Every structure is written in structure tokens, then in C-alpha cells.
Amino acid sequence: NAGVTQTPKFQVLKTGQSMTLQCAQDMNHNSMYWYRQDPGMGLRLIYYSASEGTTDKGEVPNGYNVSRLNKREFSLRLESAAPSQTSVYFCASSEVRQGASADTQYFGPGTRLTVL
């Protein structure tokens, strides 16, 4: 049981390049999330997927796209990277039980992205 896995762990891009961050979970969770973490700002939600087949914007979606490929996998794509997207990216998943509005989120180890 690996939990939430993310690839790659590190990436350096040049401005304008594109890339896709991969995330997979093996806990059979319905909900998945992409966050970015910047110093002094906590975590900010980029996109989330409440269930397979649905995606919604979070607080900072500009410059990103996502795909919920199946129940296990949720990818984040940067079409044209900018230096402002230099950050640490975390994927998380959650099983929101029936009747509950929220539950624990389980996090991957993160991807450290630098855009030059």
C-alpha cells in the first residue's frame, strides 16, 4: 500500500516549456487534489476532483490544467511554464464519507519544480 505517489520528485524547466506532473493513489479515494506550496503562504489549492470524471478550479488555477484519468490517477499539466510557477507541488487524496462534508487528506511526497 503505497498511499499517494507523485512523479517526478524534481524538475527544472525553461520558461515556455510544458510538462505533466503525475499523481496516483491506491486507497480507492474518490477525491483528489493538487496544491502548490510557497514559502510563508501555506498550501494553495490549484484544482481538485471530487469524483472520477469531474474537476473543479481551486484558488490558483491559472496556467494549469488537470486530468482525472481514472479513479486512481490525477495529473497536473503546465502548458507554458513561467518562473512564477516555481514551487513545490503536492497531490492529495481523500475519502469523504457519506454524510460528512470533509475528511482527512493524504499527501504525496511532492514535486519540486524550478522554472528558469
Added chain:
Amino acid sequence: AQSVTQPDIHITVSEGASLELRCNYSYGATPYLFWYVQSPGQGLQLLLKYFSGDTLVQGIKGFEAEFKRSQSSFNLRKPSVHWSDAAEYFCAVVDSGMDSNYQLIWGAGTKLIIKP
């Protein structure tokens, strides 16, 4: 809009001393509250959560937190810290506003430094 405030960016504590990390939130009704810990270079791990019931919540690694409605606080405590507790700690609250889809609102984090 709801918000979470962690007033202390850094806290330094001697090994073996007690610890209290502060978290204040702005929300009218009873919130769902979380504390997460992030060790250097790692993802986030849940320490404890409060949804309802007993206002003193026990978590992993000897941590506890107390929900105080009158003070809008959910402070994290540990009676005796160990060097391995050096990490960054994040408080989060569920956003139950309209159209929020119950996403988490995160504090900016408190970095805990342990003095030998």
C-alpha cells in the same frame, strides 16, 4: 471569507520543554479543524482532527489540541518535545461556504526549531 491564522512563523523550544502552537480561525459555526505536520523535504501528515464532540483531541506522536469556540482557536500542544519534532506545522479548517465544496483553508505554517 474564512481564514486561518498561525501567528508564529517560527518557534524555538528546548528539547524536553512543552510546546504550544497557536491557530485561530474565522468561522461562525462549528468548524472542522485539522493539524498537519511536514518534516523537511516530505509531504504532509495528519496529526489530529476535530469534527465534533470532546473539545480536547488526541493525535499521533503525543500531540493534542483543544478546540475553544469562545476564542476561535485550535491550539496544538505537546508536553515534552523531542528533536524529531522539528518540522513545520499547519493548521487547516474546512471551508463550508457556498460553492466551496468543503475545501480546506490552510494557515501559513509554523516552523518548530528544537534546541538541544
